Amino acid sequence: MPTVSMTVNGKSVSADVESRTLLVQYLREHLGLTGTHVGCDTSQCGACVVHVNGESLKSCTVLAAQVEGADLTTIEGLANGDELHPMQEAFRENHGLQCGFCTPGMVMSALDLVQKNSDPSEQDVREWLEGNLCRCTGYHNIVKSILAGAQALKG
Amino acid sequence: MYEFNYQKANSAADAVQAVNSSDDGQFLAGGMTLIPTIKQRLAQPSDLIDLAGINDLVGVEEGEGSVTIKAMTRHVDVANNDIVKSKIPALANLADNIGDPQVRNRGTIGGSLANNDPAADYPAAVLGLNATIITNTREIIAEDYFDGMFTTSLEEGELVTAVRFPIPDKAAYTKFPNPASRYALVGVMVAQTNGEIRVAVTGAGQDGVFRASDIESALSGSWTVDAAKDVKMSDEGLNSDIHASADYRAHLISVMASRAVAAAG
Numbered sequence: 342m343p344t345v346s347m348t349v350n351g352k353s354v355s356a357d358v359e360s361r362t363l364l365v366q367y368l369r370e371h372l373g374l375t376g377t378h379v380g381c382d383t384s385q386c387g388a389c390v391v392h393v394n395g396e397s398l399k400s401c402t403v404l405a406a407q408v409e410g411a412d413l414t415t416i417e418g419l420a421n422g423d424e425l426h427p428m429q430e431a432f433r434e435n436h437g438l439q440c441g442f443c444t445p446g447m448v449m450s451a452l453d454l455v456q457k458n459s460d461p462s463e464q465d466v467r468e469w470l471e472g473n474l475c476r477c478t479g480y481h482n483i484v485k486s487i488l489a490g491a492q493a494l495k496g
Numbered sequence: 497m498y499e500f501n502y503q504k505a506n507s508a509a510d511a512v513q514a515v516n517s518s519d520d521g522q523f524l525a526g527g528m529t530l531i532p533t534i535k536q537r538l539a540q541p542s543d544l545i546d547l548a549g550i551n552d553l554v555g556v557e558e559g560e561g562s563v564t565i566k567a568m569t570r571h572v573d574v575a576n577n578d579i580v581k582s583k584i585p586a587l588a589n590l591a592d593n594i595g596d597p598q599v600r601n602r603g604t605i606g607g608s609l610a611n612n613d614p615a616a617d618y619p620a621a622v623l624g625l626n627a628t629i630i631t632n633t634r635e636i637i638a639e640d641y642f643d644g645m646f647t648t649s650l651e652e653g654e655l656v657t658a659v660r661f662p663i664p665d666k667a668a669y670t671k672f673p674n675p676a677s678r679y680a681l682v683g684v685m686v687a688q689t690n691g692e693i694r695v696a697v698t699g700a701g702q703d704g705v706f707r708a709s710d711i712e713s714a715l716s717g718s719w720t721v722d723a724a725k726d727v728k729m730s731d732e733g734l735n736s737d738i739h740a741s742a743d744y745r746a747h748l749i750s751v752m753a754s755r756a757v758a759a760a761g
Contacts, residue, residue: 343502360502360544361534384532385676390598399598402531406502407524407546453597471678472596 345405349374350418358405364398365389367405368415376416376445380474387473390446390453391415397453399472416445419452428452428490437486439477447473451487459495463488497534501543508553508657511545512632516653518543523655525568525607528599553606553657556580563587564630564660567606571595574605584625586667586685586760590617593671595678606656612704614645614735615679617671619705622659624685624696625667630658644703664689668759670752671699674739681740682748684708686715686724686756693719695753700734700745711753725754 345362346355349372356371368374368391380388382401389401392414419426425433428448438444447470454461454469461469466487467480475483501518505511515521521543524530533539547553553568556577563583565574574580575592594600594608594617608618609629621627622638629636632655643649650656664687671683680699687694695711698704714723729749731742740748 360500361497363531363535382535384528384599387596387598396601397598398602402528403602404502404527404531404544407527407548409504450597469597472598474676 343406345409347405347408347410348412350414360404360406362405363401364391364393364403364405364408365400368400368413374415374417378442378445380442380446385472385474386443387446387450388443390449390473392449392453395456397450414449416448419448427493428455428487431490431493432483432486435482435486435489437478437482443473443475443477447475447483447487451490454487455491455494459491461488461491498537498540500534500541502546503543504546504549507550508547508632508655511547511550512653512655514543514545515655518545521545523547523610525610526570526603528595528603528607529611529613530607547606547655558583559660562660562662564658565605566658567609567656568604569606571600571603571605572597575600583663584661584667586664586669586687587621587625587661590621590669590685593617593673593678599678605659609641609659610648610650610656612642612646612648613679614701614704615674615681615683615699617669617680617683617698620669620680620683620685620696620698621661622696623705623707624669624687624694625661625664626687626689626692626694627659627661629656630660631656635660642705646704662689666760668756668761670756670759672748672752682745682752684749684752684756686711686753686760688719688760695724697749697753700749702733702735708749708753711750715757719757721754721758724757725750727753 342357378388380386384402391400519542522541524544524546557564558579571591571594581588629641667687669685671680682700683698685696695708711727729746731746734742734745736742
């Protein structure tokens with residue numbers, strides 16, 4: 342079995358995994374980071390979005406071996422102890438979630454948008470979310486949350 | 497997923513050798529289609545040869561009257577590339593609307609073209625702009641490259657290394673995306689290059705990308721929005737599925753072509 346090594350939320354990790362191990366399986370089943378969700382498992386819903394070398398990717402559609410040596414951030418890597426990340430706080434303040442299943446992917450995807458465009462318009466946010474599906478909210482409060490989170494991050 | 501061996505290639509030559517020396521190996525580009533296909537057990541390669549670390553296969557170069565995009569260049573990098581944006585903005589725009597941001601962060605032009613999904617966007621660009629596919633052994637013109645749904649004229653172990661696009665006088669791509677997958681229900685590239693008019697349609701045909709010769713003739717007579725919109729496309733040979741009937745797709749081809757003409761100017 343190949344050995345994969347990477348940095349996840351600032352910690353170096355390494356494990357022997359089967360070649361066919363998906364990144365999301367590695368995160369959830371080997372590292373216990375179950376905040377990254379498996380929703381559709383067909384690359385459409387975006388519940389599994391994580392950051393790989395600073396960019397958002399769908400971790401259900403990438404093999405762990407493909408990101409050998411990469412620097413990853415998952416939803417667990419955002420909060421500072423008990424203090425939520427400003428984007429997480431914005432989702433709470435704006436009721437940006439109902440069941441919460443899609444939320445980790447929404448937050449990780451939103452942060453990739455904000456690092457490319459620190460002052461997105463509502464249209465920018467709605468277009469960016471084409472790869473993240475939500476079955477509860479109707480998106481309205483998610484968009485509001487991301488706009489508020491972007492402003493909070495600008496300080 | 498069935499089991500497979502995974503290896504990273506250091507060069508295009510290494511990759512070709514690795515595929516040729518395996519039982520049933522396949523190149524792995526961005527994996528945005530291949531990984532889901534393997535997950536569904538629709539493919540069972542013995543080996544996956546990952547091209548991701550090969551720097552020679554990444555980048556954009558401007559030539560005389562053409563732009564060459566190397567095979568492992570990601571959609572996001574085509575969309576944001578200054579040469580592509582200034583010389584063939586229709587192509588940058590097409591790349592910027594493939595899938596979703598996460599797919600664009602990983603998927604590649606070479607991977608998309610080797611797969612030749614009948615609803616993918618890049619085939620319409622290659623056929624509409626009359627591009628040439630460059631492989632490790634030869635050059636293939638667009639007309640000879642696409643060979644039906646998920647089929648190309650690539651030989652076993654032949655690797656797409658780059659695509660050379662002639663710079664059009666004007667061009668635009670418009671698609672009607674499936675709202676969940678973002679694949680084209682119908683996508684149309686219209687282009688004028690050195691006086692030749694081409695209209696390439698993806699998403700609609702049972703055999704994958706094709707040229708809409710009726711719209712090409714109409715636009716050769718009059719390059720106007722109405723000329724494209726007034727063409728009544730036949731639904732013969734078009735896909736009919738839960739997303740759209742053949743008749744609806746036929747209608748969309750004229751509408752998308754007319755919008756593309758409006759965008760191209």
